[in-house]
Amino acid sequence: MPAVSEVPASMREAVDAAKQKVADLHAELPRWGLVVWTAGNVSERVKGVDGAPDLLVIKPSGVSYDELDADAMVVTDLKGELVEGTRSPSSDTAAHAYVYEHMPEVGGVVHTHSTYATAWAARGEEIPCVLTMMGDEFGGPIPVGPFAIIGDDSIGRGIVETLSGHRSKAVLMQNHGPFTIGGDAKAAVKAAVLLEEVAKTVHVSRQLGDPLPIEQRHIDSLFDRYQNVYGQH
Ligand SMILES: [Zn+2]
Secondary structure, eight states: OOOOSSOOGGGHHHHHHHHHHHHHHHTHHHHTTOOOTTOOEEEEEEOOOTTOOOEEEEOBTTOOGGGOOGGGOEEEETTOOEEEOSSOBOTTHHHHHHHHHHOTTOOEEEEOOOHHHHHHHHHTOOBOOOSHHHHHHHSSOBOEEOOOOBTBSHHHHHHHHHHTTOSOSEEEETTTEEEEEESSHHHHHHHHHHHHHHHHHHHHHHHHSOOOOOOHHHHHHHHHHHHHTSSOO
16 A cells, blocks of 8 residues: 555544554553553554555653643654654554554554563463462463564564464563554453563562462363453443
8 A cells, every 4th residue: 555644634633543542552551560760652553444554653752741642643654754744653653554454453552561561571481370360351271472683573583473363462562572463452452451460579588489270171161261252342
């Protein structure tokens, strides 16, 4: 699809709504203790209308969380090229864009260096599925993605290769930290919050001895129930 140099009029309303939503969701990262300073980012896909390509909304690079209102958000295409905004996009934009480009079902992406999840990432060890809430939200263990350094598409590729065909909405990029995905940005933020909680709890459990595994058939039924039945319908 051709590149766009500005937000098409047909997508104006959806882009503005996404800017507000993504700005509000950024406030959840410090609120849940997932980020320090300007680290971390939330993005959301805006579906293309009338043949226009999809866009994404993300925060600008290196701006304090206190300043992240809807107007501060930036819009890029799925190559990470700036389409709208007065500041440069987050340095992780290329990774987010790569995920949207290659996983069409994903509508939201979150990246943090939250302490416990990143501690597991530093050891390159998957988090075993030993909590029912892990079965519910992630459907199994949290996988580890490859070591990759910012600058090309290797982080995005590592996320996509690890999560494609995997139930988990979270990947621990080795020596770096977690990326989470969801149907929209809110679902990806929820996964980031729950990931940090389970990373912490399993770590604490490990200090006491060996956590007990959950049988696969139970994990399967937890995942099925939580994803398809639980909550308000
Ligand atoms: Zn990072």
